[in-house]
Amino acid sequence: MELNQFTANWNYPTAIRAGIGRIQDLPATCQELGMTSPLLITDPGLADLPMVQAALASCKQAGLRCNIFSQIKGNPTGENVTDGVSAYWRGEHDGVIAFGGGSALDAAKAVALMVGQELPIWDFEDVGDNWLNVRTEGMAPVVAVPTTSGTGSEVGRASVITDHENHIKRIIFHPNMLPAIVILDPQLSVGLPAKLTAATGMDALSHALEAYCANYYHPMAEGIALESIRLIKEYLPRAVKDGNDLEARAQMMTASTMGSTAFQRGLGGMHALAHPIGALYDSHHGLLNAILMPYVLKANRSAIEAKLTRLSSYLELEDAGFDSFLNWVLTLRQQLDIPHALSAIGIDAERVTEIGAMAEQDPSAGGNPIAFDAQQYAAIFQSAVYGEL
Structure with a gap:
């Protein structure tokens, strides 16, 4: 182009x-x-x-x-x-x-x-x-x-x-x-270091993905989220690999704007957990969403399997299905050098009960496909701390 x-x-x-x-x-x-x-x-x-x-x-x-x-x-x-x-x-x-x-x-x-x-x-x-x-x-x-x-x-x-x-x-x-x-x-955005390009790009993905899976009726937002995810799949690895790739930078900037536009529909468990963790540990919001992503997806599987099957087909993944999409997320994170566990960025499970309670009350929790209680959020958080997917 x-x-x-x-x-x-x-x-x-x-x-x-x-x-x-x-x-x-x-x-x-x-x-x-x-x-x-x-x-x-x-x-x-x-x-x-x-x-x-x-x-x-x-x-x-x-x-x-x-x-x-x-x-x-x-x-x-x-x-x-x-x-x-x-x-x-x-x-x-x-x-x-x-x-x-x-x-x-x-x-x-x-x-x-x-x-x-x-x-x-x-x-x-x-x-x-x-x-x-x-x-x-x-x-x-x-x-x-x-x-x-x-x-x-x-x-x-x-x-x-x-x-x-x-x-x-x-x-x-x-x-x-x-x-x-x-x-x-x-x-x-050309001068943004690779690690921040990766973390912010994964934040954009979390916005579009949670908007796509949110439990509210908003087909327009769902469509915008779908294309945002496709752009991120195509261009985030390029932007991280070569920060001077202006086409990749332009497409990622557009995808980010689209993700935020789409989440008028709602967010979900990634943000419900990232907000209290970020407040208590003063951690980078995008990186938190990137690490939490597969754990929340797995917890939501029963409610989002059909949607992620459609999404994986749109993304032209090798197999259309939940497992194929989850594997793509895991592979992308590895490619971008995103840690697999929260413990890798200095977050422990000492405040697990407190974070579970805060996540349940976070406004973003309202859009999650499953209404998790504090104990369930605490369990997701603990799994993410120890990297137990």
């Missing part, structure tokens, strides 16, 4: 400007949304890199007054959001550029929400009708610029924020948290 064929403007689920070099559209995109002084929120590891400095310079050359905020943890906390809100008001900003990986995007969307609120952030947790408490007129407009292909936060209507005091991840939600415009430029 010619690389210029990746250039496109889409309007689903929001306005998306896709293509190699589209980062040059950033100043005009900010101006389109009425920004004169955007706050660029990014990961601390990106703040001084050329791509961020170039974006900052282009905004300033276009007459925009732009500053950077980057005090964000790998699992962003409520305190990070509060600090971002302070930076927003201190700099007299009027919009947000969310630039980076999932952590930066989630934090930035939460900052854009909170600059217009009087209630504390936890009052907007995705529980019941909490989102109705949001003062939408005070929210800041957001341009999202992802630099990884995993979370898909650029097309999400929520942010996952860690409540550090209570050691739990909370989903902060409002429909207007969906960024107004997204710039998908695969060149921005």
Whole structure:
């Protein structure tokens, strides 16, 4: 495929400007949304890199007054959001550029929400009708610029924020948290190391796969998830093997956005477990999903066997069936150097009961094909700790 064929403007689920070099559209995109002084929120590891400095310079050359905020943890906390809100008001900003990986995007969307609120952030947790408490007129407009292909936060209507005091991840939600415009430029992901390319790519797979298997009726999301998984199968190994493969980077960035679009249908047990584990152990979310994946699939087998048979056929695996798909996942993980057990990344079973209880209560559990109780989640977690598939 010619690389210029990746250039496109889409309007689903929001306005998306896709293509190699589209980062040059950033100043005009900010101006389109009425920004004169955007706050660029990014990961601390990106703040001084050329791509961020170039974006900052282009905004300033276009007459925009732009500053950077980057005090964000790998699992962003409520305190990070509060600090971002302070930076927003201190700099007299009027919009947000969310630039980076999932952590930066989630934090930035939460900052854009909170600059217009009087209630504390936890009052907007995705529980019941909490989102109705949001003062939408005070929210800041957001341009999202992802630099990884995993979370898909650029097309999400929520942010996952860690409540550090209570050691739990909370989903902060409002429909207007969906960024107004997204710039998908695969060149921005070229410098991502192989290990992070693999972990974030497997995160994208977990989104699409759980959306495909979720127990809610949403055929459109199911179709998007199906194609996202196919793209990941074809292009994730290529992106990990050669980070300069722009076609693979472009297809993975698209697949990631598709996975997040699809999980409007729901997620499931991988995320229900990854959220509490990440909150308690401060571990990389995508890597957790990658390790947990086969254990949750096996636990869900009775409810998803027919779906995975169809999926394995679509993916043109050698045999159509649950075992064939599970073996493909295991082979892919091995190819990408993903550990087989949680113990390999320093997670033990000491808090197994606590994690099982937290997983049962996690909002993502609602989409799992089987309604596992705390004891069942604890058993899945323990199997993943010791690598007992």
